[in-house]
Amino acid sequence: MSKRFFSILCLFLLFACSKNDTPTISFYYWKTIFKFSEKEKEVLEENKVKKLYLRYFDIGLHPESKLPIPISPIRFEENPKQYQIVPVVFIQNKVMLQPKLDVKDLAQKTFDFIEQINSKNKITCQEIQIDCDWSLESKNNYLKFIEVFKQLSKKKLSATIRLHQVKYFKKTKIPNVDSGVLMYYNMGTIAPDSLNSIYDHKVAARYLKSLKKYPLYLDFAFPIYSWAVHIRNNKVVGLRSKINSSALEKDSNFEKTSPIFFRVKQSNYKNGVFYEENDLLKIEEIKTKDLKEMAKDLEENLMEKPNEIIFYDLDEFNLNNYEKNTFKQVISCF
Structure with a gap:
């Protein structure tokens, strides 16, 4: 009996450990108006999502004074009270590049504005995230900003991390x-060639071995968005969001010339954008197999498993490209 009891106990502990090791599913919410569609509510419920990372506002530079200003703050049309909210502030790197930047003043104003939004909408938060792709030239201002902001907020502080920074x-x-979130996307250059700038396995492989040496604990953000690179005369003229292959295949103005390229058959307007005859659209999108590949590659190169995978971003257009159990399949790879 004792041996049998011991075996059952071991199996129970093994199951418990494996269950606890599975990352939770979270989402970034990157729209300026907070209101869920029915599809978005459905996905949140199906995946038992408890935490949302909400972009509160960007910080850019005033075009004349060159002083930092908040851009497009979020507006709430419904209350997210059932979720743990993490305010995210995206700071453009050009802000941190300002040689005479008053870092203390910027940190104070940033924190105050977050508190105003929270107070107005009756939101409490335990964590704040700063999103900035800092560079060698801006790192001193950025690192000082983080130090000051952490002292001011007295909350858990996380930061987005890019592959080159790892x-x-x-x-x-x-x-x-306190922790970082590795943005596992936007790996390549946006160009007319066939490279997928959102995710490329060969590019990712150049960075994977660095993860075990990185001293900061990391969770991971995976992409679920798509866009089209608009090409004219072999030059990129813009990025077109919320376009995918299936949308163009249904449009008689576009002709599929390869798995990722569409040619404009006749000049037309689509979603407010003018396309000239013979323009090209290169579709860059992320399939379920890509998400699983990301998870497996990371799992093999980590010292410590992530607590959560954050998908970017929660939007009905993005969600419609994936089957019901996709996100659970992805986290099960860890």
């Missing part, structure tokens, strides 16, 4: 935050 962390340095 591989070259001795040069780019590591912000003094």
